[in-house]
Amino acid sequence: MKTVSICFVCLGNICRSPTAEGVMRRLVDEARLTERILIDSAGTGDWHIGQAPDERAQQAAGRRGYELAALRGRQIAAADFEHFDLLIAMDDKNVTALRQVSAPAYREKIRLLMEFVPDADMRWGGAREVADPYFGGAEGFEQVLDQCEAACRGLIAALRPQLLT
Numbered sequence: 001m002k003t004v005s006i007c008f009v010c011l012g013n014i015c016r017s018p019t020a021e022g023v024m025r026r027l028v029d030e031a032r033l034t035e036r037i038l039i040d041s042a043g044t045g046d047w048h049i050g051q052a053p054d055e056r057a058q059q060a061a062g063r064r065g066y067e068l069a070a071l072r073g074r075q076i077a078a079a080d081f082e083h084f085d086l087l088i089a090m091d092d093k094n095v096t097a098l099r100q101v102s103a104p105a106y107r108e109k110i111r112l113l114m115e116f117v118p119d120a121d122m123r124w125g126g127a128r129e130v131a132d133p134y135f136g137g138a139e140g141f142e143q144v145l146d147q148c149e150a151a152c153r154g155l156i157a158a159l160r161p162q163l164l165t
């Protein structure tokens, strides 16, 4: 049975990447691909290792039925580049940070989440990134959720053909 493993990556692993993980877990369950698509998340920074997701991220996700409380922050490690098929970053700075710690052979595994939104140029002002909501207001967390929902749907659609056999 073919599987694909994905690690979502942001800076702190307490706002954006746990949100992406929670959204992806539910959409993958709904698509009955739980055994095929393996999901995790990590941060490029080390400040929030062992911490639960930001309270605001948990609340916003909870209002849409996503449960983030059991997730814990961790920092990306060299072994992750070997282990995961895709490391999907929230913004360009995360991509740069990932490239700095990965061996050249693994660089093609690094992608941007918004690449998987089919009509991304028409939405969120054409944003290529999922903006960091940490220092902003509640609307930032809603936009993270909107972007994660659209991108995770696109990601599942993009992965389906390679999971068929």
Ligand code: 4NP
Residues within 6 Å of the ligand: 010, 011, 012, 013, 014, 015, 016, 017, 047, 132, 133, 134
């Ligand atoms: P995240 O958000 O990268 O989406 O988890 C942040 C969380 C914490 C910090 C920055 C961004 N921080 O500076 O502590």
